[in-house]
Amino acid sequence: MSVRKAAGDRGEAETARYLRKKGYTLLASQWRCRFGELDLVARDRRGTICFVEVKLRSAGSIALPREFVDSRKQERLRSAAAAYLSTYEIDAPARFDVAEVYAEKDGKLRVEYLENAFE
Numbered sequence: 542m543s544v545r546k547a548a549g550d551r552g553e554a555e556t557a558r559y560l561r562k563k564g565y566t567l568l569a570s571q572w573r574c575r576f577g578e579l580d581l582v583a584r585d586r587r588g589t590i591c592f593v594e595v596k597l598r599s600a601g602s603i604a605l606p607r608e609f610v611d612s613r614k615q616e617r618l619r620s621a622a623a624a625y626l627s628t629y630e631i632d633a634p635a636r637f638d639v640a641e642v643y644a645e646k647d648g649k650l651r652v653e654y655l656e657n658a659f660e
């Protein structure tokens with residue numbers, strides 16, 4: 542496994558922990574289809590399906606993690622989300638969230654969670 546993949550997996554695991562603490566139910570992790578991958582799929586306390594894009598950045602990164610979820614990436618996420626909802630025949634409100642995961646100097650990870658990051 543590459544160092545980058547291992548770091549990404551660690552960021553996703555930390556985000557999953559964060560979501561569980563907030564009362565979310567995790568439905569899927571690294572769900573793949575022909576349109577790409579959904580990092581995390583969760584259901585919040587109100588029943589909304591949350592498609593969570595996890596972006597890990599270390600201190601001193603040139604941009605905010607959310608800035609790496611550009612319009613092309615958003616379109617792939619929309620297509621993958623539609624495939625997920627169709628595959629599991631889910632009829633519920635849905636939204637796209639971004640979890641910005643920052644690697645602190647002490648090695649700990651900090652999650653900044655953005656609900657409804659894009660339409």
